[in-house]
Amino acid sequence: MTPAARVQTAIEILDAIARSARDGGPPADAIFAEAMRARRYAGSKDRRAIRDHVYAAIRAVRAAPPSGRAAMLALADADPDLAALFDGAAYGPAVIAAEEPRADTGIASTALLKLFDPLVGKAEHAAMLARAPLDLRANRLRSSRDELATIFPEGDAITGLADGWRLAGATAAVQNPAYAEGQFEVQDAASQYAAIALGAEVGHTVVDLCAGAGGKTLAIASATGDEAAILACDTNRARLQQLAPRAHRGGATRIEALLLNPGQEAAMLADHIGKADRVIVDAPCSGSGTWRRSPELRWRLTPARLDRHVADQAKLLDLGADLVVPGGKLVYAVCSIIAREGRAQVDDFLNRHPGWTADGDILPAGIGRAAGGGFLLTPGHDGCDGFFLARLSRPC
Structure with a gap:
């Protein structure tokens, strides 16, 4: 492929990614992979170059663009070599017309910026979109x-x-x-810090309420020397099914997986009410702390989706609280830097559950910053994904 053809291909892929972001469709990586399968003539150098164009545009453009071309033109304005490829050659992009629209660049839309936790200032922005280790x-x-x-x-x-x-x-x-x-x-450091914050010990009964594929579940098993009984729950069958082979490979033998039916979680967990020494709720969220890895998530977040996340988080926190033994602890974790999903969520929980308290000193020295009843970790301050963590103690 010519350099210009690579740019045009990137534009077409960006069109698909922007549509998917608006419609709640597949993620950017899946769209890119499918596009490359449909273009088997593209060699490895072509694929790398196209991917670089696509993700450079995603990182630069703050919200879903009106078109892939508008996103790429925003890059071309700052890169004369890229702009020169808009020359109208065969299979390449058309010549840039006067007053052609460009996508807005920046970390996020103005509306989204207003939702950030107060600790996340402009000095944090560059790290939030830098490539992750x-x-x-x-x-x-x-x-x-x-x-x-x-x-x-x-x-x-x-x-x-x-x-x-x-x-x-x-x-x-x-x-x-x-x-x-x-x-x-x-496992990103932020996720490892969350497992440490739980403070699970040998002999404990632990519930991982939103286990997914089991990253934190396995970290807890490792930290306790496989001497804690762990119940790993999730409503996503495909993700939860990944846990068993991972546990076998890692030598973790005391993990039980429980697939929950959406809407029936409380009934299915009735036998575990008030029996867990530790519960971790790594709740579904905006993913705003993971933009280093999935920058197109900025394009996907809408007020309605955020409202759904916040409502689901509150329900999961209440369910998790019911599982905790008197004197036990609940860790709430979200990979988010949005205040409604972090400090505000914990404040609301404490108002709903009199007698519960938020613990301090749950992280290693120098890691995280106090944010209401919890702690905020950010790429700029802590070198890891953005994460909000709180450990809540049930009264005896």
Whole structure:
């Protein structure tokens, strides 16, 4: 493919991604993969160049653009070499016309910026869209961080994490045989901090209420030496089914998976009411803390979707609270930097549940900043995904 043809292909893919963002369709990675399958003539260099164009535009443009061309023109205005490829050549983009519309650039729309937690200022914005590193967590049931340092000597320890090891984002760590042997998992530092904040101990009964594919479940099993009974729940069958093979690979034997039917969660968990020493609720959210990895999420968030997330979070918090034994603890976690999903959600919970209290000092020294009844982690301040964490204690 010619350089101009690569640009035109990127424009067409951006059109599809913008439509999907507006309609709640597949994510950008899935759309890109499908587009490349339909263009088998594109070589590996072509695919890399097209992907670079697509994601450069997604990172630069603050909201779903009117067209892929408008998004690419916003880049071309700042890049003369890119603008020169709009020359009308065969298979390339048409010549740029006078007064042609451009997509707005920036971190996020003005309306979305107003929703950020007060701790997230302009100094944080660049880090929120920078490329993320690759964080690993040593599995204590199979290995240690010292062994990871031997396997990946180019990495570095992660502040406050005894099992955390950080690599450059482009590292293909999962292709190393140590991964197949269960010696480590890929897990962002923020997620590892959440597992630490839970404070699960040997002999505890733990419920992971929104387990997904089990990243935090496995971290808890590792931290407790496989000596805690863990119930991993989710309503997403496809995601939860990934947990069993991961647990087998990692040597975690005391995890029970429970697929919940949407709307019937409380009834299906009735036998567990008031019996869990620790509950973690990693609730569905806007994903605004993960824009480094999925920048098109900025294009997807609408007021209605945010309202649904906030309502679901409150229901899950109340359900999780019912599972906690008197004197036990509940960790609330969302990969969000939006105040309604963080500090405001915890304030509302404490108002609904008299006697419950928010714990302090739940994170390693220097990690996170106090945000109401919880703590906010951000890429700029903490070098990890944006995350809100709170640990709530039930009265005895």
